[in-house]
Amino acid sequence: MISSKLTKGLFFALILTFICNFSVLAQTANFEAAERFTGDKMEKLIGNTAVYPRWIEDTNNFWYEFENPDGKNWFFVNAERASQRYLFDQEEMASQLTEIFERPFNSKDLDLNGFEYDTDKERFTFHVDSIEFTYNLNGNQLIKGDSLQKEENERWATYSPDSTWIAFARDHNLYVMRSDDEDSTEIQLSEDGERWFSYQADEGDTTSNERLRTNARFFDDETKLYVTRTDMREVDELWVINSLGERPELETYKYGMPGEDEIGIDHVEVFDIKSRERVRMDTDKWEDQDLRANYGGHQTGDYRANSSDKLYIYRENRPSDKVDVLIADTETGETDILISETSKPYFNWSYQYLGIMNDGEEYLWWSERTGWGQLYRYDSEGNLKNQITDGNFVVGDVVKVDTAGKKLFFEAFGRDGDNPYHSNLYSVRFDGSDFKHLTPENANHWISESDEGNYFVDNISRVDQPTRSVLRDENGRISLTLQEVDMSPAEEIGWEAPEEFKIKAADGVTDIYGVMWKPFDFDSTKSYPIISYVYPGPQTEPFPTSFSLQGYTGRNQALAQLGFVVVAFGNRGGSPMRSRYYHTYGYDNLRDYPLADNKYGIEQLAARHPYINDNKVGIFGHSGGGFMSTAALLTYPDFYTAAVSSAGNHDNNVYNTWWGETHHGVKEVKKTVKEMNEDSVEVEKEVITFESEIKTNASLAENLKGHLLLVHGDMDNNVHPANTIRLVDALVKAGKRFDLMILPGRRHGFGPYQPYFERQKWYYFAEHLLGDYRTNVDFNLPEDE
Known part of the structure; x- marks a missing residue:
């Protein structure tokens, strides 16, 4: 038997060994550095990192x-003149405002809101402290107006192109009135609108007496309106609760889920203002199809007719692998297929484009x-010309079309430069000739085009190269440098740019790209935990491609200062x-497809560094x-140590129909049923239904070994909180320990709670990756630190 004295000696030796080992393993998180280099503080130090031009209508000028x-x-x-000047004399503006308000104004920090520029009269308007002002450039004259009042029309009015008419909704029906007369007669165009099958922009609004914004739009000639109206009446409801009101209040909305029978039925309608007649377009083809009339997408001018006699309609089947472009006769409602395409497993909606040349x-x-x-050219009958x-690269947004010169300007990825995610600007003629690369710098190019001639503002940058903003002409020649971001104030306090890197996917072949952030007191002889910031795609990947100080760039930069190497990189199925x-690699495997690439990527980086x-x-x-x-x-579970998962769609079976069915897949099921017809005779009828089943995180709950923090806003009406609650239920039943944070009153974005969430994330990783369990860190550092 071992003596009690010896036992005590061994006990204290073990305790001493544990304390010594813990002191070696535990590290102190540098919360002060993380706070110093947040995106907000960096932006205050440096200012803007890009030029956002406001092109003046029908000119080649901008401010x-x-x-x-x-x-x-x-x-x-x-x-045209490649000239730049100050828009106004800021010292004179500050002087005049000081006199008006009887308090000092700083000419270098003028808080002028609501800028609107009138090029014909060479004046602009703005407001300060709810007072409206007009400033005449000729004579530097500042004219004080009335107190700013909210224009009621701004909330409910949809103006026609020449502001002749206003469209609006009341009690879910569509109305128009002339805009030049406050007492104009209201013309009711529809009578069958109702909640969830409405002409209102908010289909679920129960308000009936007020004028509300409509989802109808005018044709350019102002004689007709068109609208895509969705019948949501049979779609099941979903709910969130606002717990922060005077008493908890239920919010109800319609929400279709993958595989459900009722997901909403689209109808395209055209209204003639003069005759007040409505024509429904003949669009029936596929069960539960998706329709969009005069669809503009995110590219200006797409699917837009110049006159009201025809309407272009985008039609897509429920599995999203078949697309038609229709031309509808707005007088009869008859439709013809212009272009039809099948794209397995689904059609890429990110860059879909129809350019209409010379009205068809x-x-x-x-x-x-x-x-x-790639881009293709068709004749007026829809025949390929x-x-x-052509090539192994991706054409992105069509930036501008020069119909007179039969030339188009577009962005593309992966044709030139080192990084396939960098956007470059090109031009080409309609027949495919005279292909030109207009942005030769090895960087990302964020482009804004002029209204009139072929001029472009180009923000040139990389994650490790601060932005240079220039003006280019149609040949790519730089005629004027507008701004260059100066990072020297940040460099003086230790800032360093993140690094780009390239690794392989888990197949050992596919190139994967990413960005790495390090602590600014980085020591290559030390060992740093690694944190991976992830987003699986398929519409975007989680790493930046241009220079920025805000967003996830700023957040990852701050997180690294705690004492981590932070990385963000792509995965197959991501972009x-x-x-x-x-970009379709994840189809039919929506949960698992990005995971192996992320693990293998971290292993490669650890072997390399x-x-x-x-x-x-x-x-x-x-x-x-x-x-x-x-x-x-x-x-x-034996590789990852800790995860912070916010607003996660952990169960895509209760996420929205389109996302799950498009990117995971949906199975069309046809079956024959018997029913009684109008004559009480039993007949057979073919019924089409859809099935979808997506793997969930809850089914993996038994595997949890590491540390998991789940975060969700309790009013998230995009990714419903049920996604997280279902996972919580599975973890509780599995007897697992985890952490949960509910953010009251928050939607899918955390808004004003974002800074709090970020710092709780710092705490969590500091605890579980560094062994720093402090919870009393003062984040309110003086501004000069």
Whole structure:
């Protein structure tokens, strides 16, 4: 038997060994540095990182606001003359405002809101402290107006192109009235509108007496309106509760889920203002099809007719693998198919484009039929004339079309430069000739085009190269440098740019790209836990491609300062900027497809860099990233140490119909049923239904070994809180320990609660990756620190 004295000696030796080992393993998180380098503080130090031009209608001129360490300034640019000047005399403006308000104004920090520029009269309007002002550039004259009042029309009115008419909704029906007369007679165009089958923009609004905004739109000639109205009456309801009101209040909305029978039925209608007649377009083809009239997407001018005699309609089947472009006769409602396309497993909606040339003489169309997104040219009957672009790269947004010169300008990815995610600007003629690369700099190019001639503002940057904003002409020649971001104030306090890197996917072949953030006191001889910021796609990937100080760039930069190497990189199935194979890789495997690439990527980085400790691995993300980060922790429980998963769609079976069915898949099921007809005779009828079943994170709950923080806003009407609650239920039943944070009153974005959430994320990773369990850190540092 061992003596009690010896036992005590061994006990204290073990305690001493544990304390010594813990002191070696535990590290102190540098919360002060993390707070110093948040995106908000960096933006205050540096100012803006891009020029956002406000092109003046029907001219080649624009103005923009730009803030840097020297202050806030407004500039006016004449693209034809390649000249730039201050928009107004800011010292004189400050002087006049000081006299009016009887308090001092700083000429370098003028808080001028609601800018509107009138090029014909060379004046602009704005407001300060709810007082309206007009400033005449000729004579630098500031004219004080009345107190700013909210224009009632701004909330409910939809104006026709020449502001002759106003459209609005009341009691779910459609109305118009003339805009030049406050006492104008209201003309009611519909009588069958009702809640959930409405002409209101908010179909579920129960208000009946007020004028409300409509989802109808005018044709350019102002004689007719068109509307896509969705019958949601049979779609099941979903609810969230606002717990922060005077008493908890239920919010009800319609929400179709994958595989459900009722997901809403679209109808396209046209109203003639003069005759007050309505014509419904003949669009029936597929069960539960998706319709969009005069669809503009995110590219200006797409699917837009110049006159009201015809309407272009985008039609897509429920599995999203078949698309038609229709031309509808607005007098009869008859429709003809202009272009029809099948794209397995689904049609890439990110860059879909229809360009209408000279009111239908010919058309430009975007397609992935070769496996790469390219542009094609069709004649007026929908017959293919020629392929415009060709190659193993992806055409992105069509930036501008020069119909007179039969030339178009477009962005593309992966044709030139080192990074396939960098956008470049190109031009080409309609027949495919005279192909030009207009932005030769090896960087990302964010483009804004002029209204009139072919001029472009180009914000040139990389994650490690601060932005240079320039003016280019149609040949790509730089005629004027507008602004260059100066990072020297940040460099003086230790800031360093993040690093781009390239690794392989888990197949060992596919290139994967990403960005790495390090602590600014980085020491290559030390060992750092690694944290992976994730978003699985397929519409975007989680790493930046251009220079920024805000968003996830700023958040990841701050997180790294705690003492981590933070990385964000893609995965197969992640981005539409690459081939059809790449962006559809996750089809039929919506939960698992990105996980192996993330794990293998971290392993490659750890093998490449001795300072990365892959025994301490964190992972986090929001929405799809919240889903992915939890799935990774539960799929590879011996690899990932801790996850912070916010607003995750952990059960895509209760997420929205379109997302789950498009990116995971839906099965069409046909069956024959017997029913009684109008004559009480039993007849057979074919019924089409849809089935979908997607793997959930809850089914992996038994695997949890590491540390998991789940976060959700309790009023999230995009990814319903049930996604997280169902996972919580499975974890409780599995007897697992985890952490849960509910943010009251928050939707899918956390808004004013975002800073609080970020700092709780810092705490969580500091505890579980560094062993720093402090909870009393003061984040309210003085501004000069």
